[in-house]
Amino acid sequence: MKLTATSAALILGLSTTVALAEGNLNIYNWGEYTSPELIDKFSKTYNIHVTQTDFDSNDTALAKVRQGSSGFDVVVPSQSFIPTYIQEGLLAETNPGQMENAKNLEERWRDPAFDPGRKYSVPWLWYTSGVSVNTSVFKGDINTWKVILDPPAELKGKINIVPEMNDIMFAAIKFEGGTWCTSDKALLTKVRDRLLEAKKSWLSIDYSGTLKMASGDVSASLDWSGSALKRRTQNHSIAYGLPKEGFTYGSDNVVVLKDAPNLENAKLFQNFIMAPENAALNSTFAKYGAAIIGAEKYYSDDMKGAPELTIPDDMKSKGELLTLCDPKITQLYSRIWQDVQK
Amino acid sequence: MASLEAVRSKSASRTRWLLISPAVLVVIIGAIAPLLVIVTYSFLTPGPTGGVNYTLSFDAWTRVLFDRDVFDDTLTLSGTNLEILLRSLLLSLATTVLCLLVGFPTAYFIATRNPLNREVWLLLVTVPFWTNLLIRTFAIQDLIRNEGIINTLLIKTGFISEPIQMLFTNFAICLGLVYVYLPLMILPVYASLERQDRSLLEAASDLYARPFNVLREIIVPLAKPGIIAGSILVFIPAIGTYVTPILLGGGRNLMIGNYIEFQFGQGRDWPFGSALSLALMAIVMVALLVYIRHGDSHGHEHG
Structure with a gap:
């Protein structure tokens, strides 16, 4: 019974969002750091095709993004690099702090010094x-x-x-x-x-x-x-x-690039990963903590406590x-x- | 008649130019243009978070040779840079010599098999290239680490009681480099040995030359072009190597390639990195010129 209810909800969800956000999302993230289940769920929910590219250091990522027209929509730099991204005008002001799921942000990460008011970034893991x-x-x-x-x-x-x-x-x-x-x-x-x-x-x-x-x-x-x-x-x-x-302590953060080809999809992604059950998928994969209230419930057993x-x-x-x-x-x-x- | 000749040679030269123009274009785009960028960068100042600021400065070049002391601002010969450079030179020289010592007999062995078998042996030499360099290097790590195959075997058989520290030493780097670059030595040496006229060796024996003398007086001098080509092919990539020192040297013994990478990454000093890579190029070029000239004159003596 429960199963049919969820699948019905899923189908319903699909049918309402398909028309809204068909298309692509290009993610530029650290290697071995993105849960395949999370990506799968995101692309099924919004019918978006996700492409992933890895980087191995913040400096590499910044250098590549700085060249412009990288084709990436979202990048996941460490928080110490976020001020540089902001100052150089590389980011789109997507205001994730005002998004629906922003209420789930842990107190420590709600209004951080590197991005006051969360105008650009969403925590990935900390x-x-x-x-x-x-x-x-x-x-x-x-x-x-x-x-x-x-x-x-x-x-x-x-x-x-x-x-x-x-x-x-x-x-x-x-x-x-x-x-x-x-x-x-x-x-x-x-x-x-x-x-x-x-x-x-x-x-x-x-x-x-x-x-x-x-x-x-x-x-x-x-x-x-x-x-x-x-x-x-x-x-x-x-x-x-x-x-x-x-x-x-620190965190890696999802930011959206100013020249993102799929700006709306990138915003959807920012909101999506602030949901506890989604953030927990990431945590369970990479074994780092999610900066999201309630994510712990969904952690794998080896991570709880x-x-x-x-x-x-x-x-x-x-x-x-x-x-x-x-x-x-x-x-x-x-x-x-x-x-x-x- | 003369004008027809001229037209014909003109059109021939045009065809020639057209034919080589793709290659020239590749060289200009792939080698000369990036080199110009690097030269330019080396005379600029570092940007705050990587990149460069467009202000002229000779600071990067000064720092290749000299250290401005972090603490009292005096200039001294740069110990760090020279030590890293010296280590790179010594390690790649050792690699070249070891490759030659192992590669020459191997090439000789293959060249003296019957022609049908040679193909098989040559194929075997290239087999390591079928697997990615990183994977092979990780495999070496597993062979020589403290709890690895060699140490475990030696301990089990009672030859040693404590594991020998092989991984993360200069020995490990050298081992890795020899392993990786050995085929680049074997192939050119083989090519020059294979072309040798066997009857010369028989003639030498008939004239009572001992085997060692045949090797020293005939085989090696005739194989010289192959030895030189092999040494160059091994030495140049070895000195700029990046992966091997990280994985087998454990990052404790930097080589110049890693040092340059650091400047473009965490060090955030692109001008210095550019100056270092140009300095490395200059050193390699000088070494090559000396080596080739020396090799040539030697060859003429025998020729």
């Missing part, structure tokens, strides 16, 4: 940046950057660093007691020395390094919440720590939304990071 540790190798405190920046003997030579300059510079600056985007040279000298010293204990500086945690080649890594959750489901002694010195997907109350004050620093400071940081990587 994450924290911390450390994953194999607790059968190291039994001490894992809520600290010390694990990767001044590691105990057990972890030496078994540490991976994800080569995201901003994440690792943030960690080192916080560990030395500084503030993000600082240009204090005395502190940055300490940061550089700390990183150079710590590098001796690092096994690799590699995006895929966290994948080697399950097999035991890597025992600690700079990591993101959803990635840490995946590791734990593969190997139960892996735990995720949020460093008490300060950590970052997962510690990686929340920030404990006593840690809330330690979290910062990651921002891009001034170009001069970024240049300073990248010089330090290059010295470490060489």
